[in-house]
Amino acid sequence: xxxxxxxxxxxxxxxxxxxxxxxWLLRAVPPAPIRRRFPGIALLLGLNxxxxxxxxxxxxxxxxxxxxxxxxxxxxxxxxxxxxxNRPGFGPLLIAMDGSWxxxxxxxxxxxxxEELLAEAAREGRPAALVNLSEPPAGxxxxxxxxxxxxxLPGVSPRAWEPGQAALDWTERMGSDxxxxxxxxxxIERGSRAELLAAFEAQGNLxxxxxxxxxxALTPARFEDGRIALDVLRSPASGAREVxxxxxxxxxxxxxxxxxxxxASFGLTDARAEIMLDLPTELRNRVNRFEVQGSRSAGxxxxxxxALKRREVGLLSGRNDQEAQDLLxxxxxxxxxxxxxxxxxxxSLEDMLLASPxxxxxxxxxxxxxxxxxxxxxxxxxxxMLVRFAGPRTAAxxxxxxxxxxxxxxxAGGRSVGGxxxxxxxxxxxxxxxxxxxxxxxxxxxxxxxxxxxxxxxPELAERTVASLADGTPLVTRQDVGAGQIILFHVTAxxxxxxxxxxxxxxQMLERxxxxxxxxxxxxxxxxxxxxxxxxxxxxxxxxRDAGNLAGIAGEDLAEGPLGPDLPPGLYAGExxxxxxxxxxxxSELAPTVWPAGxxxxxxxxxxxxxxMGALLTFALALLFIDILASLAxxxxxxxxxxxxxxxxxxxxxxxADAQQExxxxxxxxxxxxxxxxxxxxRQVDQVSDQGLRxxxxxxxxxxxxxxxxxxxxxxxxxxLSFYPMLYWPVTETQPTPSPAAYAKxxxxxxxxxxxxxxxxxGNIGGFGSSTPQGRKLQALAAPLDIPAxxxxxQDHVLTRTFYLLQDFPGRFTSRDIWVEAAPADAEExxxxxxxxxxxxxxxxxxGGNDWAAAWARxxxxxxxxxxGRGFGGERQREMAIRFGVNVVMHVLTGNYKSDQVxxxxxxxxxxx
Numbered sequence: 001x002x003x004x005x006x007x008x009x010x011x012x013x014x015x016x017x018x019x020x021x022x023x024w025l026l027r028a029v030p031p032a033p034i035r036r037r038f039p040g041i042a043l044l045l046g047l048n049x050x051x052x053x054x055x056x057x058x059x060x061x062x063x064x065x066x067x068x069x070x071x072x073x074x075x076x077x078x079x080x081x082x083x084x085x086n087r088p089g090f091g092p093l094l095i096a097m098d099g100s101w102x103x104x105x106x107x108x109x110x111x112x113x114x115e116e117l118l119a120e121a122a123r124e125g126r127p128a129a130l131v132n133l134s135e136p137p138a139g140x141x142x143x144x145x146x147x148x149x150x151x152x153l154p155g156v157s158p159r160a161w162e163p164g165q166a167a168l169d170w171t172e173r174m175g176s177d178x179x180x181x182x183x184x185x186x187x188i189e190r191g192s193r194a195e196l197l198a199a200f201e202a203q204g205n206l207x208x209x210x211x212x213x214x215x216x217a218l219t220p221a222r223f224e225d226g227r228i229a230l231d232v233l234r235s236p237a238s239g240a241r242e243v244x245x246x247x248x249x250x251x252x253x254x255x256x257x258x259x260x261x262x263x264a265s266f267g268l269t270d271a272r273a274e275i276m277l278d279l280p281t282e283l284r285n286r287v288n289r290f291e292v293q294g295s296r297s298a299g300x301x302x303x304x305x306x307a308l309k310r311r312e313v314g315l316l317s318g319r320n321d322q323e324a325q326d327l328l329x330x331x332x333x334x335x336x337x338x339x340x341x342x343x344x345x346x347x348s349l350e351d352m353l354l355a356s357p358x359x360x361x362x363x364x365x366x367x368x369x370x371x372x373x374x375x376x377x378x379x380x381x382x383x384x385m386l387v388r389f390a391g392p393r394t395a396a397x398x399x400x401x402x403x404x405x406x407x408x409x410x411x412a413g414g415r416s417v418g419g420x421x422x423x424x425x426x427x428x429x430x431x432x433x434x435x436x437x438x439x440x441x442x443x444x445x446x447x448x449x450x451x452x453x454x455x456x457x458x459p460e461l462a463e464r465t466v467a468s469l470a471d472g473t474p475l476v477t478r479q480d481v482g483a484g485q486i487i488l489f490h491v492t493a494x495x496x497x498x499x500x501x502x503x504x505x506x507x508q509m510l511e512r513x514x515x516x517x518x519x520x521x522x523x524x525x526x527x528x529x530x531x532x533x534x535x536x537x538x539x540x541x542x543x544x545r546d547a548g549n550l551a552g553i554a555g556e557d558l559a560e561g562p563l564g565p566d567l568p569p570g571l572y573a574g575e576x577x578x579x580x581x582x583x584x585x586x587x588s589e590l591a592p593t594v595w596p597a598g599x600x601x602x603x604x605x606x607x608x609x610x611x612x613m614g615a616l617l618t619f620a621l622a623l624l625f626i627d628i629l630a631s632l633a634x635x636x637x638x639x640x641x642x643x644x645x646x647x648x649x650x651x652x653x654x655x656x657a658d659a660q661q662e663x664x665x666x667x668x669x670x671x672x673x674x675x676x677x678x679x680x681x682x683r684q685v686d687q688v689s690d691q692g693l694r695x696x697x698x699x700x701x702x703x704x705x706x707x708x709x710x711x712x713x714x715x716x717x718x719x720x721l722s723f724y725p726m727l728y729w730p731v732t733e734t735q736p737t738p739s740p741a742a743y744a745k746x747x748x749x750x751x752x753x754x755x756x757x758x759x760x761x762x763g764n765i766g767g768f769g770s771s772t773p774q775g776r777k778l779q780a781l782a783a784p785l786d787i788p789a790x791x792x793x794x795q796d797h798v799l800t801r802t803f804y805l806l807q808d809f810p811g812r813f814t815s816r817d818i819w820v821e822a823a824p825a826d827a828e829e830x831x832x833x834x835x836x837x838x839x840x841x842x843x844x845x846x847x848g849g850n851d852w853a854a855a856w857a858r859x860x861x862x863x864x865x866x867x868x869g870r871g872f873g874g875e876r877q878r879e880m881a882i883r884f885g886v887n888v889v890m891h892v893l894t895g896n897y898k899s900d901q902v903x904x905x906x907x908x909x910x911x912x913x
C-alpha cells in the first residue's frame with residue numbers, strides 16, 4: 001500500500017524501470033549520412049514531397065508514448081483506491097454499541113458497519129457477540145457464530161437513554177478469557193466511559209468507532225419574562241451554524257402541525273444557544289413538544305407538560321376588594337400564588353364563563369342563583385373546576401342542604417377553634433392520606449386553623465374529604481360533577497381564619513389540584529407518595545409513541561430515577577396533572593468524548609474500495625489514440641475530411657452515450673408500470689416521495705395484479721412524461737416554477753390521459769386555495785395548466801370504489817377535502833345506483849393535502865417509516881391511506897371501468913345469487 005493506494009500485482013511495477021531504456025531507444029536516430037556533392041541534385045530543386053518524415057521524434061510525442069506505456073504497466077498491476085485493510089483477527093469478537101439516543105441520528109450507518117465486521121468475522125471463522133450497552137443482557141457474555149449474530153442485528157435498536165450503571169455491572173460478567181472489542185461510541189462524554197474503556201482494554205485489542213457529526217439536543221422549555229425559553233446544545237462545538245426549532249402541536253381540527261419556528265445561532269465555539277418564543281396563550285397551550293429540525297433523536301425533542309400550559313383562572317370575590325386592605329382581601333393571596341404560573345381573569349361571573357376558563361375560584365360567595373347557577377353547572381359538567389373558599393358570608397348564609405354547587409352539606413354558623421369564645425386551641429392539619437391528591441406534602445408546624453365552616457355528617461363525607469384537621473374535621477372536600485369537579489376549602493382564602501395562605505403549602509396544594517402549574521423542576525419531596533402512569537413515551541429516534549400498558553411509576557423514581565427500560569422518557573399522568581420526563585435536564589451539558597493517547601479511533605463510514613485498472617487502461621488507450629493522430633499530423637497524412645471525421649466522432653461519443661441512457665430510461669418506464677414523482681428540489685421531500693411510492697408499489701404488488709417497478713423521479717424540464725400513467729407532485733413553498741416548455745409538456749400530458757396528484761401536505765387546514773404557503777404555491781403552479789373545472793370529490797365518484805369501497809381519503813392527515821374534475825352537467829344516476837359516467841376516462845388532476853407519501857412510505861424491511869396518528873387508530877388511518885393509493889392507481893389504469901353500466905346487470909345478478 002501507498003497511503004490510500006494499493007496494488008493487487010505489485011511485481012508488475014518493476015517494469016517501470018524499463019521506461020528510461022525505452023526513452024533512450026525512442027530517442028535513438030540513424031547515424032548521420034555522409035555528405036557528397038552530386039551535380040544532378042539541381043534537377044530536384046523546387047519539387048515538394050507529399051510525405052515528410054522527421055529525423056527525430058518530438059519530445060512531447062515521446063513523452064506521450066512513455067505515459068501510455070506507464071499507464072499500461074500500472075493498470076495491469078491492479079491499482080485499488082481506498083483498499084479494505086484486512087487486519088488479522090484472533091479469537092472472539094465483541095461488538096459493543098453505546099446504543100443511546102445520540103446514536104440514533106446515524107443508526108443505519110452504524111448497522112451497516114456492524115454487518116461488515118460480522119461478515120469479515122464469518123469469513124475468518126471467528127465467534128462474535130453483539131451488546132447494546134444502553135440495555136445490556138441480563139446474563140453473562142456469550143459468543144456465537146458470526147452469521148447467527150448477524151441474523152439478530154435487525155432486532156437491535158437504540159434506546160432513548162444512555163449507558164449507565166447497568167453497563168458497568170455487565171462488564172463484571174464478561175469473564176477473563178480475552179477477546180477483541182470494537183466499540184461503537186455515540187460521541188458523548190460521560191462518567192462511565194473510563195471504567196468501560198479499562199474493562200474492554202483488559203480483554204484485548206480495542207477499536208473505537210465514532211462519527212464526527214455534531215449531536216444536537218434540547219433542554220426542557222421554561223418560562224422567562226412571559227416567553228418560552230429553550231437551550232439548544234451541540235457537541236462538538238465547531239464552526240458557526242444555525243438550526244431551526246419547531247413547536248409542534250394539534251391545530252383546531254386536531255391535526256398535528258408546526259405551530260411556530262425559531263432559529264438558534266451557534267458561534268464558532270458555542271456549545272449552547274438560547275432561543276425565545278413569544279406565543280399567544282391559546283397557541284402556547286397547544287404545543288406538545290419542541291424539536292430540532294433534521295435531527296432524528298430523542299435528545300433533539302423536548303416534551304411539554306402542565307408546567308408550560310398556563311391555565312386560565314377566573315377569580316371572583318363576595319366582598320368589594322377596593323374597600324378592603326390588600327392583606328385582608330380574599331383574593332390577595334390567591335393573586336400572589338397564581339400570577340407567576342397562571343393567566344388570571346376577573347370580572348362578572350357571566351363574563352368569566354364566556355371566556356371559558358380552566359378554573360373558577362369563588363372566595364366567600366355564599367350562594368349563586370338564577371341563570372348564573374345553571375350556566376355554572378353546565379360549565380362544570382363539561383370539565384370545569386370550581387374552587388370555593390369559605391368566609392363570614394358563607395358561615396352566615398342559609399345554604400340549602402342540597403346545593404349542587406357545594407361538595408358537602410354545611411352547618412350554619414361555622415366553627416371557631418381559637419379565642420375567648422372558641423371550642424379549644426387552634427388546630428393543625430392531619431397528615432394527608434394516600435388517596436388524597438396532597439399525599440406526600442410536608443405540613444409545616446406553623447399552619448394553624450382558627451375558624452372554619454363545618455360539614456354536616458354524611459355517609460359520603462369521608463369519601464369526599466381530601467384534607468382534614470388534626471381532630472378529623474374536614475378542611476378540604478371535593479366532589480366530581482360530570483367531567484368537572486367542585487372543591488371547597490372550609491377556610492378563607494386570606495389569613496383571617498388560618499395561616500394556610502401564608503405558607504408554601506398553600507401554593508403546593510394549588511399545584512396538586514392543577515390550579516397553578518409548577519414553576520420549577522420536580523423534586524422527590526413534591527412527588528412523594530404519588531403514582532404516575534405513562535401516557536406517551538419517546539423512542540430513541542424522537543418519535544412519540546403510545547405507552548400502551550406500561551406500569552405506573554412511583555413519584556420519587558420519576559423525580560430522581562435515571563432513565564432506563566423501567567423509566568423511559570415520555571409524558572406521565574398523575575391524578576390532576578401531567579409531567580414530561582425528557583432526555584436532558586435544564587442543567588445538562590453535551591461534551592465530546594476525549595480518548596486517551598494510544599486508543600485506536602476510526603470513523604463509522606469507510607471509503608469504498610475503487611479498482612483503478614479500467615480507468616488507467618482506458619487512459620492508456622486514449623493516449624495511444626492521440627499518438628496516432630499526432631503521428632499522422634506530423635507525416636502530413638491527416639487532411640481536411642479525415643480531421644473532420646475524427647473530431648465529429650470524438651464529440652459524438654458522449655452524445656451517443658446520453659442517447660443510449662435516455663433510451664434505457666424509456667425502455668424501463670414503458671416495459672413495466674412505473675409510478676413517478678415530480679422533483680421539487682427539496683431533498684427531504686423528494687426522499688419521502690420516493691419512499692412513499694415504493695411503499696405504494698409494494699402494496700399494489702401484494703394486493704392486486706399490478707406489479708410496479710421501482711418509482712422514478714421526473715425532471716419536468718428534461719424528462720419525457722408520456723411514459724408514466726400518473727405523477728405524484730408534492731407542493732413545497734420553495735420549488736421553482738417550471739418553464740413554458742415544461743408547461744407545454746404538462747398540458748400535453750394531461751390532454752393525452754395522464755393524471756397529476758397534487759399534494760400540498762398541509763392537511764388542508766384552510767381549505768382548497770387557502771392562504772397557506774403551499775396553497776399559494778399550488779395556485780401559482782397550476783395557473784398555466786389546462787385544468788378543467790373542479791369539484792370536491794362526490795360520495796359516488798369512481799375513486800370511492802375502484803378497488804376498495806372508501807368514503808375517506810386520509811394520509812398523514814385526515815382531511816376529506818379532495819378535488820377532482822367536475823362531473824358533466826347531465827351526469828345522472830343509472831337504475832337508481834350512484835354510478836357516474838365521468839368523461840369515459842381519468843380525472844386529469846387530483847388535489848389534496850393529506851401528505852399521502854408519508855403514510856405510504858416503507859423502509860427496506862417493509863416497516864412504516866413515519867408515524868401516522870396514535871396506536872391502533874393511527875395504523876387504521878395508515879391502512880385507509882394505502883387503500884386510497886391503491887384506488888388511485890387502479891383508477892388511472894382502468895379508467896371508469898367501475899362506472900360502465902354494461903356490467904351493472906351482471907353485478908346485480910351476482911349479488912342476488
